[in-house]
Amino acid sequence: MDRWDQVGRNAAYGAALALSPYLLIKVSWVVGSLMGVLPIGKGFGLAEWVVLNTVTVGMAAIGILLALALVRPWGMRIPGALVAFCSWVGSGFLVSVLPFGLFSALVDVGGGSQGDGGDDPAMPVWEGALVECSFVGVGLGLALAVPAYLRRRWPEAFLGRVGDGPRTVPPWAAVVGAVVGVVWLYWAAGGTLGIAHPARRNSAWYVLAAVWGFWAVAGSAGIWTVARARPARLPRWLPLTFGWVGSGSLFAWSAWKLPLVLYVALTGPSDVTPPECLAVAVVLDLCAVVAGEAMMRTLVRTRIRVAASASHALPEVAIRVES
Template identity: 35%
Template sequence: MTTRAVHPTRAAQQPQQQPGTRQPPGPGSGQRILRAVALAATVPYLALKTAWLAGSRIGIPDGSVLLDPEPFLMAANAVTVAMDACVILLVLLLTRPWGMRVPAWLLTVPVFVATGLLTPIATGFPGQLLIRLLGFGADPAVKAAREPFLDPWVFNVVYTGFAIQGLALAGLFVPYARERWGRRWQGVLGARLPSSTGVVAAAAAAAGLVVAAVYFYWALGGTAGLGAERAGAYWPETAVVSAVHGMCALAAAAGALLLARGGALRARWPLGLTWIGAGAALTWGTWMLAVSAGPQLDGGEGPTAAALLIYAGQMITGSLAAAVLTRFLISRREG
């Protein structure tokens, strides 16, 4: 019986697998579907924004201020294009083997921001669609009387894409986080966090309760703290937006308190509440303050001082709750 000799150079080129090691498993069929869905959901927004930056007027009606954009609007468009493009990078990080080697902060911070920005859209936009289907949408005559801004189909296409992005990213991030950091939320909360963290959690809860109360008041039709134009534009559709922001502020407040107090509650529930609520409160409060500092694109009145205080309260609530969340995760790592 003869054996074939192996050329030494060719043998050296063959990959050698170390005993006891294995390659990280690739994404399953469900992850591949979610990856394709998330990537496809970024296309409408990126295409529209890129077209507008290139001078196109698709989706922009006659008389809209967007036909002659100011430098602030051009900069805002460029920033939001970059933000949506980051979703593509996040999707790849969550579904490729090399994503497990990315430093934790480099992944969790963008995912935290994405969670905060997309959660109110993923929950509020379907609610607005339901309101319209039930016949409680804004009066067409009132809409026609407003200054033209964008064609209605633009909002439907863009916000549908955002909602799909949020759901797909959640479906990808949860199994990724379970595999990489699952031990952090296994079991119960355990011991109470340091008293200094408890003070931060109490401050987050107090600020969140005030913010939530005001948003619920506006959702129910209250007009105090609103300008005359915004108060006159109240419809159930706008009430949904206020209610969602109020619920997110409550989630941040409740989650921060639960994480700081410890106890026998399963850790994943307060952790999820704080992650979602703090992200939404921090990102949307910051975004609304930043937009308020620029020119009012719709030609209407700017936000009142009371509204600016609520936006600042959102940002403060989210920041404090995020600090409690960070301290909790550090304590689990140390444990």
């Protein structure tokens, strides 16, 4: 076991431990709201609030199991597609949560009302701090544990240069993802086209729009680079990493936001007013989900082609990795 692998294993245990307080808090919200001893989130009825938080309980449980799967021997026996999908979605969520959590520790990004109805306004300070620590801890842990696991399970994907792989037609998904990212960056820079209620924007909204936009553009650039196999001497792991994280961010966050936006659009709660025009938000999130999924399929096909090429053309490299 080399030093990088040992760091990844320790980080996986740390990620599972860090996410445990979030899981317990979410369970308490569900139980407390059903018993009538805890308030319901702004803009939600009891049923919607319980469903929303039950989903997050399931996500937290999956996150803990995923972290353990990255380090325990039984994790290598789980179907690779399942582990890869959960890691991809988790990475997509956390690359946005991490900078947001770090920024909120320095600046009060909660001022004003974004109107998304996703947080409990009566959350105690200590509870909010635990939630932020959980997100930051699991994000940092998985940032080290996931690459170490992938390196153990699919070493060929990390070998060689971009130019070693076959050159293919750049996928349309990279273009769509880049366009979505540019729109988010435009909003983060203060643009008002597509914004129905400019006064509803606050610091949190700007930070998240900037992070989503950055990863959408960076991920699209990574996919484009892999597909074109240029520049040839660039290490393969670099565009693969940006493509992996960027496509995951596109898919995960937009798949999470899309049902909420549709709920607001269909029910029109009086106390929830998102800054974006709802029709524009629905189109953007839908495009992001489709583009993110298509970008991931491009990465999978590239890995399969590279693996086949490595098994025939680079047997001595594979032997070095296994030894």
